Amino acid sequence: MPTPxxxxxxxxxxxxDFSPAVxxxxxxxxxxxxxxxxxxxxxxxxxxxxxFWFRLGWPIDATVLDASSRCRILATPVTGIxxxxxxxxxxxxxxxxxxxxxxxxxxxxxxxxxxxLALALAVMRHLPVAALDVEQGNWRRDLFRGHxxxxxxxxxxxxxxxxxxxxxxxxxxxxxxxxxxxxxxxEVPPGVQRLATLExxxxxxxxxxLHVNYHAGxxxxxxxxxxxxxxxxxxxxxxxxGGLIDEAALLAALNSGHLAAAAxxxxxxxxxxxxxxxxxxxARQHPNLLIVPHIGGNTxxxxxxxxxxxxxxxxxxx
Numbered sequence: 001m002p003t004p005x006x007x008x009x010x011x012x013x014x015x016x017d018f019s020p021a022v023x024x025x026x027x028x029x030x031x032x033x034x035x036x037x038x039x040x041x042x043x044x045x046x047x048x049x050x051x052f053w054f055r056l057g058w059p060i061d062a063t064v065l066d067a068s069s070r071c072r073i074l075a076t077p078v079t080g081i082x083x084x085x086x087x088x089x090x091x092x093x094x095x096x097x098x099x100x101x102x103x104x105x106x107x108x109x110x111x112x113x114x115x116x117l118a119l120a121l122a123v124m125r126h127l128p129v130a131a132l133d134v135e136q137g138n139w140r141r142d143l144f145r146g147h148x149x150x151x152x153x154x155x156x157x158x159x160x161x162x163x164x165x166x167x168x169x170x171x172x173x174x175x176x177x178x179x180x181x182x183x184x185x186x187e188v189p190p191g192v193q194r195l196a197t198l199e200x201x202x203x204x205x206x207x208x209x210l211h212v213n214y215h216a217g218x219x220x221x222x223x224x225x226x227x228x229x230x231x232x233x234x235x236x237x238x239x240x241x242g243g244l245i246d247e248a249a250l251l252a253a254l255n256s257g258h259l260a261a262a263a264x265x266x267x268x269x270x271x272x273x274x275x276x277x278x279x280x281x282x283a284r285q286h287p288n289l290l291i292v293p294h295i296g297g298n299t300x301x302x303x304x305x306x307x308x309x310x311x312x313x314x315x316x317x318x
Contacts, residue, residue, distance in 0.1 A: 022304075026315070049071055069092070076310075080241055082214050116162070119263035150174040155179070155207070163212075181194070207235050210237070247267070
């Protein structure tokens with residue numbers, strides 16, 4: 001009698017708020033462990049499990065993944081996978097299951113687009129500092145006069161799914177919306193005008209929002225020259241990846257007053273963030289910089305949808 005094939009082993013290594021229904025679905029075909037890992041445990045986990053499921057908690061590179069690793073599937077329910085060494089995975093035959101390129105499915109996942117709008121409104125209407133002032137016992141409404149979005153101009157950098165969703169929201173709010181994308185095939189939503197160059201969008205826009213995939217070619221896309229090209233008094237929002245912006249140049253533009261404000265959901269090296277980070281230090285002392293910890297896609301609804309979708313892809317491979 002043939003020996004039964006052992007069930008594949010899956011480790012869900014970022015367990016907080018993981019969907020119980022998805023865990024049950026995976027357990028129909030695999031042995032599933034659900035536990036948070038410490039950074040020093042990742043290498044061993046990749047040797048012990050066939051599938052390593054994580055979000056953004058750890059970089060996967062040659063320090064933890066090699067030819068001795070048992071892992072054959074990395075499952076990460078995100079669109080940007082700069083935390084994974086793709087070339088290394090290709091050499092080792094490790095498949096990456098993620099959300100990149102899943103356009104049809106991603107039409108229903110709008111958390112980051114909504115966060116972009118929330119950040120723009122929060123920084124332009126001074127919401128965090130106004131709320132803090134009230135908590136301290138004050139009621140100084142004239143101190144927090146802000147700006148409306150209606151009839152102002154927005155520049156969307158990147159005509160992908162999120163960029164077009166945000167553009168649609170801003171059109172609905174009565175903004176004039178321009179967009180730039182170097183890809184000629186990129187679609188532009190109704191009511192949005194496409195311009196030929198990045199600089200043309202920057203120099204017209206009161207609000208600039210970044211929605212560009214991060215890779216070597218887009219690293220530092222918004223540097224000193226691009227910030228200098230921005231309309232004086234513009235507001236910059238980034239919910240894409242921190243490496244798109246030259247952070248030293250951003251700090252200089254905020255200090256000089258050329259940029260009125262910025263709101264960031266991302267920083268360039270989020271695994272090295274401390275309270276002494278230059279942008280965080282500036283934000284503690286200046287209300288025109290708002291930083292939140294990469295929570296754009298962090299909603300119960302988006303997690304439930306994406307975990308179920310990724311589970312289907314993983315089970316199909318297994």
